[in-house]
Amino acid sequence: MILEVEGLVKDFGALRAVNEVSFGIQEGDLVALIGPNGAGKTTVFNMITGFLWPDRGKVVFRGEVINRMPPHQISRRGIGLAFQITKIFPRLTVFQNVQVALFVSRGKGVNLFSLAPRVFKEEAREILSLIGLAEMSNLPAGALSQADKKRLEFAIALAGRPRFLLLDEPTSGQSAEETALTVDLIRRINQEQGLTILFVEHKMPVVFGIARRILVMHQGFLIANGEPEVVRRDEKVQKAYLGENV
Numbered sequence: 001m002i003l004e005v006e007g008l009v010k011d012f013g014a015l016r017a018v019n020e021v022s023f024g025i026q027e028g029d030l031v032a033l034i035g036p037n038g039a040g041k042t043t044v045f046n047m048i049t050g051f052l053w054p055d056r057g058k059v060v061f062r063g064e065v066i067n068r069m070p071p072h073q074i075s076r077r078g079i080g081l082a083f084q085i086t087k088i089f090p091r092l093t094v095f096q097n098v099q100v101a102l103f104v105s106r107g108k109g110v111n112l113f114s115l116a117p118r119v120f121k122e123e124a125r126e127i128l129s130l131i132g133l134a135e136m137s138n139l140p141a142g143a144l145s146q147a148d149k150k151r152l153e154f155a156i157a158l159a160g161r162p163r164f165l166l167l168d169e170p171t172s173g174q175s176a177e178e179t180a181l182t183v184d185l186i187r188r189i190n191q192e193q194g195l196t197i198l199f200v201e202h203k204m205p206v207v208f209g210i211a212r213r214i215l216v217m218h219q220g221f222l223i224a225n226g227e228p229e230v231v232r233r234d235e236k237v238q239k240a241y242l243g244e245n246v
């Protein structure tokens with residue numbers, strides 16, 4: 001297991017947002033975390049990335065307990081989070097945005113001012129072509145479409161070279177066409193880079209289209225954990241989604 005969470009509990013006042021949640025993620029896996037609004041999904045993510053500390057339970061990443069560490073220490077250990085904290089610099093080019101991200105994550109000892117145009121060129125190029133943004137390299141990031149900005153955020157997250165990537169609603173606000181591109185990207189990053197991915201997503205075709213395992217939360221509890229077809233038929237899951245198509 002690359003990640004294990006054991007008995008996680010988080011209260012907000014009288015509300016138990018996360019209730020005794022335990023699960024493990026295998027290295028290389030592509031796992032969806034789903035559940036109706038308010039189920040506790042983002043709160044679980046926040047406890048994995050260190051933005052929140054659990055009231056009880058623990059988070060173990062590659063054998064190390066991380067749930068008392070601040071976010072930057074957790075990210076340094078290889079847990080990447082796309083979209084929520086990523087900042088794009090709109091006046092820098094797409095290429096420079098990735099270069100800066102590479103520099104920030106690995107640039108110790110490199111003099112940014114003297115080497116800026118040269119550092120991490122190869123790596124930035126590789127990441128941009130993987131993401132499908134190579135042709136936009138020289139555009140200012142601020143000029144990109146919403147969907148391409150999202151791809152750039154993906155590139156920035158990859159520049160941190162995570163061992164484990166968390167995506168909170170990667171396709172939110174995207175058209176069907178953009179969603180298909182994002183789905184393809186997630187699948188490729190998982191397969192070609194072998195990167196372990198845990199993602200939260202509301203669009204069921206996306207979830208069932210790419211996840212190899214699905215975790216289902218409802219009202220703070222983890223109510224199912226298994227392969228897509230087993231989860232789809234699970235009675236508790238169907239009840240939690242009553243009225244929605246699972």
Ligand SMILES: Nc1ncnc2c1ncn2[C@@H]1O[C@H](COP(=O)(O)OP(=O)(O)OP(=O)(O)O)[C@@H](O)[C@H]1O
Nearest residue numbers: 012013015017035036037038039040041042043044
């Ligand atoms: N900082 C906070 N203070 C108080 N209550 C919170 C806080 N963060 C989350 N909550 C509450 O905890 C519960 C779980 O919230 P969470 O954001 O984890 O749900 P979610 O599954 O991510 O939902 P969504 O699908 O809408 O994003 C909700 O009832 C929410 O209102």
Ligand SMILES: [Mg+2]
Nearest residue numbers: 041042043200
């Ligand atoms: Mg959420």
